Amino acid sequence: MYIKEEIWIEKYRPERLDDIVGQDEIVRRLKSYVKTRNLPHLLFSGPPGVGKTAASISIVKEIFGETWRNNFIELNASDERGIDIIRHKVKDFARMAPLGEADFKVIFLDEADALTNDAQSALRRTMERYSATTRFILSCNYSSKIIEPIQSRCAVYRFKPLSPEAVTKRIKFIASEEGLRVSDGGLSAIEYVAGGDMRKAINALQAAALLGDEVDEETIYQITSTAKPEEIKSFIKTAISGDFVGARAILDDLLLSKGLSGQDVVIQIHRAMLDLDDIADRDRVKLIDRIGEIDFRMTEGANERIQLEALLAYFALMASEQR
Structure with a gap:
């Protein structure tokens, strides 16, 4: 089969607000800005891949039409996290007058939560000084990492994971x-x-x-190198039954044959724990607490294999205590 050269996430990126799926309430409210052509500073927060960037670009396209690129700039704060990106790129674009018949320009700052506190403080001052001719749209995964003075200057929209x-x-x-x-x-x-x-x-x-x-x-x-949900459930049940050796054999298959990383296995175990019906709530709480501890250890650099086997050992010990 001919290998398609186009990347579909770009080919099928929404061009209009109506094309964005799964965020109906947010889209409805954003349309009012397009209709009135009066845009406040915006802060979009939420997990990756839920439409924050698509919504930002769609707003600009619908307000400015074919000439949208003349009054729009997109910057990724994770590329340059320091104060210089605000002092130079952002401020230089903000101080320019809008082109054509546009009333304002738009600066889209993606992954704004990657900016340092000093850079965010400089951005706050820039937003305040050039608000007459420039609108800012900030996108982030965690709004708690955006300083309060910026949040108070923006209309905050929280995007949810897609259904x-x-x-x-x-x-x-x-x-x-x-x-x-x-x-x-x-x-x-x-x-x-x-x-x-x-x-x-x-x-x-x-x-x-x-x-x-x-x-x-x-x-x-x-x-995608992902284990089936049924396989993960079987893996958990084998461990909880006290069969440590059997669970370890399934773990070998997941890591070596299917190529999952330790973090992948922990995440899938956590997802499956919430769907298992034959575990008492008290035991489920204990197991999820231990899963969180193992995930933290692995994030801090602990050996994945040892930590996963320690998790299986805990599962098996719980089974022996209940006998």
Whole structure:
């Protein structure tokens, strides 16, 4: 099959606010700004891949039309985190008069939570000084990392993870456009892998499409190096039953055969814990508490294999204590 050169997350990036799925209430409120052509400073916060950047660019396109690039600049704060990006790039663009018949320019600062506190303080002053001719749209994953003076100057919109229905709707549209057949199992697998992130969903679909025109459950899990939810549940139940050796064999398969990282395994164990019905609530609390401790240790640099086996040992010890 011919390998498509286009990256689908760019090819199918929403061009209008109406194209953004899963954020209906936010889109409805943003449309009022477009209708009145009166835009305040905006702060978009939320997890990756839920439409923050798409919403920002869509607003600008709908307000300025074909000439939107003349009065818009997009900067990624994670590239340059210090105060210099504010003193030079941002301030130089902000002090310029709008071009054409536009009433203001728009500066979109992506991943603004990566800015240092000094840079954010300089940005606050710039927003205040040039508010007559410049509007700022800030995008971040964690609004708590944005200093309070900036938050108070912005209309804050909190984007939520996309629902499975929203992901399915968009995936079906892309599959139709690309001539793909996606099975029901394939759609469920994409929903699970994406976890509310549309970029993950579209990337998984494109990667699977390179192997053929039919996308099924097996292909999605194989392409994304993800274990099936049933496999993780079986893994947990084996450990909780006290069969440490059996659980360790399944762990070997996940790490060596399927190529999962230790962090991937912990995240999937945590997701599966909430769906297991045959565990007492008190035991579930203890297990999730230990999962959090193991995740922290691995994040701090501890050996993944040792930590995962320690988690399995804890599961097995709990089983022996209940006998």
